[in-house]
Amino acid sequence: MSLDLSTLLIILGCALVTFIPRVVPFAIVRNMTLPEPVLKWLSYIPVCILTALVVENFTVQTENALQVNWEVIIVIIPTIFIAIRSKSLSITVLSGVALMAAVRFIMG
Numbered sequence: 001m002s003l004d005l006s007t008l009l010i011i012l013g014c015a016l017v018t019f020i021p022r023v024v025p026f027a028i029v030r031n032m033t034l035p036e037p038v039l040k041w042l043s044y045i046p047v048c049i050l051t052a053l054v055v056e057n058f059t060v061q062t063e064n065a066l067q068v069n070w071e072v073i074i075v076i077i078p079t080i081f082i083a084i085r086s087k088s089l090s091i092t093v094l095s096g097v098a099l100m101a102a103v104r105f106i107m108g
Contacts, residue, residue, distance in 0.1 A: 071107060075099045 034042075058072035078099060083092040 071100070071103050074103050 054076065058069045058076065060067045060069050075096060079092060079096040082095045086092060
């Protein structure tokens with residue numbers, strides 16, 4: 001496989017555009033003390049992102065309606081209980097992946 005200059009420049013440009021918004025904010029606020037309301041607001045961001053990812057995965061937009069992906073719902077329910085019981089991200093993720101694999105295998 002050959003890599004010409006334009007492809008290499010596109011890859012480097014994409015890497016730079018991805019890197020800048022992820023690193024620059026941390027570099028800027030690293031030595032700053034943020035006000036308490038800002039810290040409280042920032043504490044909700046992981047929950048919001050997780051909720052958006054989960055909801056996006058169990059809803060399916062069709063031409064005329066919004067439908068529910070029941071395979072995902074079947075997996076989400078026991079995974080939530082496992083997360084509450086274990087309080088371990090690793091166990092939760094591994095069990096969720098295993099449950100999804102089992103459901104997809106069974107449901108074909």
